[in-house]
Amino acid sequence: MKRMQSDRLICGVAALLALFGVPRVDRAWSSTPTSHRSSPVLQSEKADITPFRGFTAHDLAYSGLDAVTTGGIRIIDGDTARTIATVYSSQYANFAWAPDYRTLYVSETYWTLGDRGRREDVLSIYGGPTLRNEGEITLPGRLISDPKTHTFALSTDGRFGYVYSFQPASSVSVVDLHARKVITEVQIPGCGLVFPFGERGFASLCADGSLAVADVNAHGRYTVHRSKPFFDVLNDPVMDESVADSESGLALFVTYDGWVHPVNLGDTPHFGAPWSIEQAAGISPATSTVGQVTWRPGGQVPFAYERSRQRLFVLMHEGPPWSFEQGGTEIWVLDVRHQRLLERWAVPESAYLLAVTQDARPLLFALSQTWLWVMNAESGAVGRAAQIVAPGVIRVKGG
Amino acid sequence: MRPFNVDKVGERFTRRLAGRLSRRSALARLGALLVAAPAFPLLPVQRARAGDAGTDFSRAAQTHDDSACNYWRYCGMDGNLCVCCGGGPHSCPPGSQPSPTSWIGSCTNPDDQRAYLVAYHDCCGASACTECSCTNTDHAMPIYRPQANNHVTWCFGTQGFQYHCSLAVLVGPAE
Numbered sequence: 001m002k003r004m005q006s007d008r009l010i011c012g013v014a015a016l017l018a019l020f021g022v023p024r025v026d027r028a029w030s031s032t033p034t035s036h037r038s039s040p041v042l043q044s045e046k047a048d049i050t051p052f053r054g055f056t057a058h059d060l061a062y063s064g065l066d067a068v069t070t071g072g073i074r075i076i077d078g079d080t081a082r083t084i085a086t087v088y089s090s091q092y093a094n095f096a097w098a099p100d101y102r103t104l105y106v107s108e109t110y111w112t113l114g115d116r117g118r119r120e121d122v123l124s125i126y127g128g129p130t131l132r133n134e135g136e137i138t139l140p141g142r143l144i145s146d147p148k149t150h151t152f153a154l155s156t157d158g159r160f161g162y163v164y165s166f167q168p169a170s171s172v173s174v175v176d177l178h179a180r181k182v183i184t185e186v187q188i189p190g191c192g193l194v195f196p197f198g199e200r201g202f203a204s205l206c207a208d209g210s211l212a213v214a215d216v217n218a219h220g221r222y223t224v225h226r227s228k229p230f231f232d233v234l235n236d237p238v239m240d241e242s243v244a245d246s247e248s249g250l251a252l253f254v255t256y257d258g259w260v261h262p263v264n265l266g267d268t269p270h271f272g273a274p275w276s277i278e279q280a281a282g283i284s285p286a287t288s289t290v291g292q293v294t295w296r297p298g299g300q301v302p303f304a305y306e307r308s309r310q311r312l313f314v315l316m317h318e319g320p321p322w323s324f325e326q327g328g329t330e331i332w333v334l335d336v337r338h339q340r341l342l343e344r345w346a347v348p349e350s351a352y353l354l355a356v357t358q359d360a361r362p363l364l365f366a367l368s369q370t371w372l373w374v375m376n377a378e379s380g381a382v383g384r385a386a387q388i389v390a391p392g393v394i395r396v397k398g399g
Numbered sequence: 400m401r402p403f404n405v406d407k408v409g410e411r412f413t414r415r416l417a418g419r420l421s422r423r424s425a426l427a428r429l430g431a432l433l434v435a436a437p438a439f440p441l442l443p444v445q446r447a448r449a450g451d452a453g454t455d456f457s458r459a460a461q462t463h464d465d466s467a468c469n470y471w472r473y474c475g476m477d478g479n480l481c482v483c484c485g486g487g488p489h490s491c492p493p494g495s496q497p498s499p500t501s502w503i504g505s506c507t508n509p510d511d512q513r514a515y516l517v518a519y520h521d522c523c524g525a526s527a528c529t530e531c532s533c534t535n536t537d538h539a540m541p542i543y544r545p546q547a548n549n550h551v552t553w554c555f556g557t558q559g560f561q562y563h564c565s566l567a568v569l570v571g572p573a574e
Contacts, residue, residue: 066527066562067527067561067562068527068529092552109560111559111560114559114561115523115524115559115560115561116524116558116559116560119560143542143551144551144552144554144560145542145550145551145552146550146552148542148550166545166551167555168500168545168551168555191543192541192542192543192544192545193542193543204543205541205543206543207540207543207544207545207546233540233544237540237541237544238541239541240541240542240543240550290453290454290455290458291455291458320455321454321455322454322455322456322536322537322538322539323455323536324536325534325536
């Protein structure tokens with residue numbers, strides 16, 4: 001018995017040495033005679049997870065672009081331009097942060113056999129100290145398309161989520177995020193996208209150039225009514241990626257030709273007089289006249305709005321009508337209150353997406369399909385640059 | 400009072416004209432009239448076509464190479480050309496399947512200057528074909544007007560929802 005215990009001990013030590021000790025000691029001996037004293041033979045580290053510090057004012061989060069790009073939601077620290085976290089997602093996902101900026105909701109779609117089998121549309125929840133998956137909320141459906149900012153949004157207080165669905169009939173799923181369930185499906189025939197306002201309201205743009213407004217009535221049920229058309233949808237439609245500030249309710253719907261339609265969202269929306277970005281810069285407004293090559297807004301997400309200073313940042317390019325997906329060679333900075341151009345900044349190469357932080361030292365993020373440039377939003381100076389995978393939806397804190 | 404004789408008046412006018420003009424001159428004027436005449440009644444029609452046809456895309460479009468983004472049918476094409484993935488302008492490559500749904504564009508054929516309705520169907524159920532990527536946006540509409548939007552993944556009604564490539568199926572003249 002004693003002999004057996006001693007044998008076990010020898011075997012145990014030998015096994016430990018074989019696993020950890022001997023190779024390291026051999027390597028140490030082969031370098032310098034004294035180096036083994038400074039190199040620990042056994043290390044006390046273990047694999048763990050870096051705590052998630054929360055989504056902060058200078059961070060940028062972005063999803064992948066399409067079926068070719070790797071999915072996932074990546075979070076970048078704008079001060080260092082380095083990735084600090086990534087969350088799994090399907091292709092064509094959208095996402096939004098809860099007001100605590102530690103909980104992330106990802107609107108996405110899976111099939112049991114990759115691209116076939118049973119389809120599952122879900123709102124995945126990530127959170128906790130390490131951004132772990134905390135479950136899913138099953139959705140009745142959602143739009144699958146190239147990424148669009150306004151296909152998913154939360155109410156200002158973070159209580160409700162709104163998921164735009166197209167099957168191909170148009171509707172909005174209203175999700176109670178506290179109860180973790182879909183509470184109703186609001187039909188919005190002929191309309192699309194969601195722009196939240198107030199406690200539970202949302203607006204959608206419509207195919208005839210009007211605005212649909214949905215809100216709960218005294219019985220707690222959603223009713224939908226439509227405004228009169230406020231833009232010429234066939235010749236100069238407003239862009240999907242127009243900006244809306246859910247805090248103030250101000251939406252700036254911008255057309256292909258650069259006309260800004262200010263709308264105060266609410267049960268009774270107020271439509272302001274449209275103004276031209278080009279006119280604000282002292283040049284003739286762009287038109288849809290064939291052959292007119294002039295400055296126009298364009299790109300994938302061509303607008304960013306800074307709430308406190310009421311600045312509208314726009315990616316601009318020189319191009320003909322219908323060139324609204326062309327990347328911007330310049331960023332124009334506009335004072336929304338006085339409807340005038342303040343700055344024109346060149347970008348290192350054509351940029352397709354813009355986002356601006358909402359803090360006192362705002363950063364402007366300009367993105368191409370491969371690069372991120374972090375700029376000073378007051379001076380336009382490029383501070384940092386980093387390579388990225390092709391981006392889809394981009395979001396900042398409070399944006 | 401002698402009654403007005405149309406035949407006599409016509410005869411006198413013709414004889415006087417024949418006496419003053421040579422036959423070649425008459426034919427030349429008639430020819431000029433025939434050549435010029437179509438321009439006048441057709442002008443409004445030409446303008447109407449120019450309105451449809453005269454987009455910046457159609458001015459640079461061609462009709463011989465369907466693997467190039469400026470092929471005339473691709474005026475509203477956003478995606479990968481099935482022609483480059485083993486298929487044709489209206490045929491999905493093997494392994495993929497066309498969706499019965501589509502978005503619609505109106506493209507002008509530069510050869511006859513006529514506008515044609517084109518249905519852009521996605522081919523689905525095969526891994527993404529990354530060849531011949533085009534981003535044409537001629538009269539493309541935002542996503543809230545989906546019938547002319549090329550950002551929706553138009554894979555409704557197929558076995559697999561994975562986008563593979565896009566077709567440009569000719570529907571017919573748009574006029």
